[in-house]
Every structure is written in C-alpha cells, then in structure tokens.
Amino acid sequence: MGILRLVPILCGDARDLLPPLVEALDNLFGLQIELQPHSFDPEIAFDSSRGQYNSRVLLTELLRETDPEDTRILGVAGVDLFIPVLTYVFGEAQLDGRAAVVSIHRLDSQLYGLPPNRPLLLQRLRKEVIHELGHTYNLLHCHQHRCVMMSSTYVEGIDLKSDRFCDRCLAQLRRAKVPGRDVAGA
Amino acid sequence: MSTATSRILIVDDEFSIRDSLYNWFRLDGYAVTAVENATEALKALQETAFDVVLLDIKMPGMDGMELQEHIRRIDPRIAVIMITAFAAVDTAVRALKQGAFDYVTKPIDPDELSHLVQRALEQRRLQNENAQLREKIDELISVDEIVGDSPPMRKVLELVGHVAKTDATVLILGESGTGKELIARAIHANSKRRYFPIVPVNCGAVPEDLLESELFGHEKGAFTGAAYRRKGKIEMADGGTLFLDEVGAINPKMQIELLRVLESKQLTRVGGMHGIEVDFRIIAATNENLEQALKEGRFREDFFYRINVFTIEAPPLRVRRSDIPALAQHFLNRFAQQMDKRITKITPEALEILMTYDWPGNVRELSNAIERAMVLGQPPAIRPENLPVFGAKKNYLAAAESLAEVEKRHIAAVLEATEGNVTKAAEILDVDRVTVYNKLKKYGLQR
Numbered sequence: 315m316g317i318l319r320l321v322p323i324l325c326g327d328a329r330d331l332l333p334p335l336v337e338a339l340d341n342l343f344g345l346q347i348e349l350q351p352h353s354f355d356p357e358i359a360f361d362s363s364r365g366q367y368n369s370r371v372l373l374t375e376l377l378r379e380t381d382p383e384d385t386r387i388l389g390v391a392g393v394d395l396f397i398p399v400l401t402y403v404f405g406e407a408q409l410d411g412r413a414a415v416v417s418i419h420r421l422d423s424q425l426y427g428l429p430p431n432r433p434l435l436l437q438r439l440r441k442e443v444i445h446e447l448g449h450t451y452n453l454l455h456c457h458q459h460r461c462v463m464m465s466s467t468y469v470e471g472i473d474l475k476s477d478r479f480c481d482r483c484l485a486q487l488r489r490a491k492v493p494g495r496d497v498a499g500a
Numbered sequence: 501m502s503t504a505t506s507r508i509l510i511v512d513d514e515f516s517i518r519d520s521l522y523n524w525f526r527l528d529g530y531a532v533t534a535v536e537n538a539t540e541a542l543k544a545l546q547e548t549a550f551d552v553v554l555l556d557i558k559m560p561g562m563d564g565m566e567l568q569e570h571i572r573r574i575d576p577r578i579a580v581i582m583i584t585a586f587a588a589v590d591t592a593v594r595a596l597k598q599g600a601f602d603y604v605t606k607p608i609d610p611d612e613l614s615h616l617v618q619r620a621l622e623q624r625r626l627q628n629e630n631a632q633l634r635e636k637i638d639e640l641i642s643v644d645e646i647v648g649d650s651p652p653m654r655k656v657l658e659l660v661g662h663v664a665k666t667d668a669t670v671l672i673l674g675e676s677g678t679g680k681e682l683i684a685r686a687i688h689a690n691s692k693r694r695y696f697p698i699v700p701v702n703c704g705a706v707p708e709d710l711l712e713s714e715l716f717g718h719e720k721g722a723f724t725g726a727a728y729r730r731k732g733k734i735e736m737a738d739g740g741t742l743f744l745d746e747v748g749a750i751n752p753k754m755q756i757e758l759l760r761v762l763e764s765k766q767l768t769r770v771g772g773m774h775g776i777e778v779d780f781r782i783i784a785a786t787n788e789n790l791e792q793a794l795k796e797g798r799f800r801e802d803f804f805y806r807i808n809v810f811t812i813e814a815p816p817l818r819v820r821r822s823d824i825p826a827l828a829q830h831f832l833n834r835f836a837q838q839m840d841k842r843i844t845k846i847t848p849e850a851l852e853i854l855m856t857y858d859w860p861g862n863v864r865e866l867s868n869a870i871e872r873a874m875v876l877g878q879p880p881a882i883r884p885e886n887l888p889v890f891g892a893k894k895n896y897l898a899a900a901e902s903l904a905e906v907e908k909r910h911i912a913a914v915l916e917a918t919e920g921n922v923t924k925a926a927e928i929l930d931v932d933r934v935t936v937y938n939k940l941k942k943y944g945l946q947r
Contacts, residue, residue: 397520401607409526454529465528467611
C-alpha cells in the first residue's frame with residue numbers, strides 16, 4: 315500500500331480538522347495516510363505585498379519533504395494561497411505528479427460573514443483534497459457538474475459538486491490502475 | 501467549458517505569470533503554449549492556429565499592442581485578451597479599439613478569467629459558424645439562373661464578374677424580357693453587399709405621385725392616407741442594392757431627389773424632419789433610349805451620368821439564338837416540376853420553330869411559350885402544335901425598326917388580340933396594368 319503524506323501548514327485553530335479529514339480520506343486511492351510536520355519555513359512562500367502565500371513555492375518545498383517510498387504528498391494550509399496571475403486559489407497540484415496543496419482559508423463560511431459550519435467546512439476540504447489529488451493522477455477539469463473534478467472558482471461551486479468522480483473520470487483512473495475503495499466504489 | 505481542441509497562446513515576459521497561466525489552463529484541458537516575447541509568439545502563430553491569445557501589454561522589444569496588430573493581420577478571428585499589471589483606461593480603450601476581445605488587470609479573479617476565456621471561445625465559435633453560413637449562402641446565390649453560353653452572354657457574365665467586385669453604379673440596357681433584373685441580381689449576389697437585400701422598384705409601375713413615398717418612405721400624417729410611418733425602398737435597401745427598373749420613367753424632380761441621396765448618403769422621409777443615413781448601391785435598368793430622353797429634357801444630364809458609370813447591355817434573344825435550346829430546356833424543367841408533369845424534352849420539329857422565331861418579347865416570351873406548351877402538351881415531349889400560333893411566325897421584325905417601334909407594334913398587337921382588355925394584355929406582356937397604361941399614353945395608342 316502506498317503512502318499519502320499529509321503535511322499541515324500554518325493550520326492554527328483549523329488543526330483540529332485534520333483527524334476527521336484523515337478519517338474521511340482513509341484508503342482514498344488505496345493510500346495509507348500519515349500525518350507529518352514540515353521541516354521547511356512556510357514564510358518563504360509569503361508575499362507581503364499581497365498578504366498571501368504562493369502555492370507554487372509551497373509545492374516546491376513539499377516535494378523536497380518527500381521520501382522515495384511516498385506515493386503522494388499533500389499540504390493542508392490554514393492560510394490564503396495564490397498563484398501570481400490570480401487573486402487566489404483553493405489549491406494547486408502537479409498534473410500527473412506527486413504533490414498537491416489545498417487551503418482551508420476560503421472554505422470557511424466565517425470568511426463570508428456566515429456562522430461557523432464545521433461539517434460543511436470538512437466536506438469542502440474533503441472535496442478539494444480529492445480534486446487536487448485527482449490532478450496528480452492526471453485528471454483534468456471535468457464538464458460534469460456533479461463530478462469532483464469540476465473546476466470551482468468560487469466557494470459555492472464547491473458545494474454544488476459532489477465528492478465523487480463521474481463515470482468518465484473513474485474510467486480514466488481505472489485505466490491508470492489507481493487502486494482504492496473510494497475510487498473503485500464511487 | 502473548455503474543449504480539448506481549443507488552443508490558447510500565452511505571451512508574457514514574466515516566468516511566474518506565464519507558468520501560472522500555463523498550468524491553470526492545462527488543467528482545464530486546453531492545448532496551451534506559453535512564450536516569453538513577441539518574436540516567439542509570431543513563430544508559434546505561424547505554426548499553430550490558436551483560438552485565444554492572452555497577451556501582456558508591457559514586454560521588452562515589441563509590446564503587446566504592436567503584437568496585437570500582427571495577430572490581427574495573421575488571423576482576425578483570434579480572440580486577444582490583453583493583460584496588464586496596471587489599470588490604464590487609455591491603454592484599455594486603445595486595445596479594444598484595435599480589436600482586442602477584452603482587457604484584464606493582474607491579478608485576475610479566477611472566476612473572471614475562466615468566464616472570459618469561455619466567452620472568447622464562444623465568440624470564436626460563432627464567428628466560425630457565421631463564416632460557414634456565409635459560405636452556404638454563397639452557394640445558394642450562385643448565378644445559375646442566367647442560362648446561356650453564347651458569346652454575347654459570356655460577355656455579359658464577364659462584365660457582371662468585373663463590376664460585382666466594385667461598388668459602382670450600373671446601368672443595364674436592353675429590350676423588355678431580356679433578363680435585366682436577373683443580371684442585376686447576379687451582380688448583387690456576387691458583390692460584398694450580398695448578405696443584405698436587393699430591393700427592386702419598378703419605377704414605371706408606380707404612379708408618379710406615389711413614387712416619392714415609395715422610394716423615400718413617409719412619416720405618419722405626411723399626406724392624406726399616411727396613417728402609419730413607413731420605410732421607403734431606399735431605407736429597405738440599406739447595406740444592399742436598390743434596383744431601379746424602368747429608370748427612364750422617373751420624373752426630373754424625383755431624379756434631383758435621388759441624386760441628392762446618392763451624393764449625401766442621407767434621406768428624409770416624406771413629412772419627416774431628420775436625415776436618415778443610408779448606404780446602398782444603385783443598379784438601374786431601362787429599355788428606353790436614355791440619350792434620346794436627355795435630348796428631349798425628360799432625363800437630367802447629372803442624374804444620367806451618375807447612374808451611367810458602368811453599362812451592361814442585355815442582348816436580345818434573336819442575337820443569341822444558340823442559347824434557345826438550353827433556355828427552353830431550363831424553362832421546361834422548371835415548369836415540369838411546378839406542374840408535376842413528366843414532359844422531359846422538346847421534339848426537334850418544335851425546337852426548329854423556337855430557333856427560327858425572332859422573339860420580340862425575348863426570354864420572357866420564350867418562358868411564356870414553354871409554360872403554355874407545358875399546359876397543352878402531353879408526355880414525353882413538347883410538340884409543334886403545343887406552341888403558340890404566333891410562335892411559328894418567322895422574321896417578325898423588320899431590320900430597320902427601332903426598339904420603341906417594335907414595342908409599340910407589339911403592344912398594339914397584344915391589345916388587338918385581347919380586344920382592348922388591358923388586364924389581359926398586361927398578363928400576356930408580363931407587366932402590370934399601370935405600365936400598359938403608361939405605354940398607351942407614351943405611344944398614343946387607343947384601346
């Protein structure tokens with residue numbers, strides 16, 4: 315069984331989301347999840363002019379943390395992420411690669427002036443993690459509105475899609491011989 | 501959403517921007533190429549047909565604005581989205597004026613970027629669809645309706661081909677029934693105005709006092725009976741062609757008005773206060789001798805020279821007899837389909853009659869003769885007895901007769917045959933009653 319190394323980055327109070335996330339992701343893609351602290355300084359990704367963290371820099375650092383035995387490495391950040399041309403991103407991944415990073419920051423209802431909603435936050439985080447890890451298995455954005463690989467450019471878009479793959483994406487994962495309960499049974 | 505075949509070119513000198521955009525669009529399934537300067541962009545554009553180009557305005561060497569000009573020359577349908585680090589309204593306006601699809605400032609909201617590219621691709625798709633439809637229209641409006649391969653007709657078609665490419669005013673001269681309107685339609689169908697209407701006006705058929713309102717339109721209450729505002733034929737021809745048939749029937753006062761519109765490209769409806777801009781081409785036609793009308797003061801010199809820029813003479817059927825078999829077969833096929841009759845050919849004896857007759861009514865008369873023969877005839881062929889009696893007459897015309905004399909004599913003969921019934925005569929002559937009355941007045945004929 316391969317290993318998905320899950321690395322919390324500046325999670326702060328959101329750290330308590332990690333145990334239920336690990337549980338929710340258990341055996342996803344047939345991977346065993348291991349929590350691991352980072353050894354790099356995440357502040358090197360900070361852009362003071364924007365007050366955000368560059369997701370590409372975090373991806374590069376995460377790749378340095380990987381062990382040859384790791385199948386995938388996933389950073390879960392409590393801070394707001396960006397790529398240089400865009401105002402923000404929910405996450406970023408290497409297409410057909412090993413690393414991905416997701417941000418909890420914009421998934422939280424409180425950011426939009428709404429009451430805290432922990433189950434919804436966890437659900438959104440789970441969808442984003444599956445989405446970004448899907449990219450590492452070479453899946454592109456999907457046109458099916460309920461498919462987890464549908465591109466979401468605003469938070470309500472994440473709520474509209476499910477946490478499952480459509481038949482077409484599932485077939486592509488099967489062709490790539492990706493194991494796992496969720497993948498096989500989705 | 502994106503399609504796998506949509507191609508995006510990213511041109512930005514900053515690696516992080518280029519790289520971010522490249523990865524962003526690759527995840528959406530686009531075929532993405534990213535380059536760092538205008539030189540590489542032009543090379544990529546020569547090698548690949550892109551749908552959308554995202555272009556940084558400020559770049560070392562050739563900047564985005566200049567590159568946009570080059571892109572437009574390579575393929576004007578490529579949607580160019582300009583990207584800049586600073587919101588400068590004047591630059592944005594300039595880019596849009598130069599034909600850019602849109603303009604965005606970095607950093608871009610991901611939702612905005614996603615929708616922007618989808619809209620650009622939709623525009624590109626609609627442009628392609630539009631181009632395909634235009635090609636289909638081009639096929640539909642071919643000049644197949646003009647039948648004939650005789651030297652005079654080949655000359656006409658050659659002239660049509662030349663003048664159609666220009667916007668010049670055309671004067672088509674020819675006897676009644678020689679197909680002047682068909683020639684006008686062929687010019688229009690092959691001109692850049694073909695996607696707009698060709699509006700025919702038979703100036704001889706409209707009573708003189710109504711012609712102004714017919715051409716220029718009128719406002720509500722402009723005159724008794726003007727209960728509604730109405731667009732005139734000139735306005736209807738906006739963007740297209742106004743075909744003025746029997747232009748010799750237009751009185752000198754109206755000629756001045758038309759001349760004014762032709763010069764100013766503006767008209768005022770009857771009873772109206774404001775000028776309306778119009779853009780149209782005039783093709784005029786007549787069977788009259790306009791130079792004679794000039795001498796007699798019925799036709800204004802300035803108007804004559806304005807419409808007589810390019811002249812095409814529609815040859816009478818008697819000078820292109822070799823076209824008669826093809827024309828007769830063309831009409832036979834058309835009427836056989838309309839009447840659902842299985843007559844497919846003309847016997848050699850009947851064809852001999854058609855070939856030797858002089859056809860004073862020209863192609864229209866031939867068409868009428870074939871139609872009549874189709875009504876009377878039985879499958880499989882038109883026979884001599886199915887043809888009109890006068891169809892057997894030979895050398896109907898004396899060689900020295902003028903066009904007006906022929907017309908006068910033909911109208912008189914038809915009136916005699918119909919015992920002075922103008923309605924029946926108009927039907928046979930294939931003109932309206934007003935034209936018959938005008939001709940009676942012109943030639944001093946009695947009913």
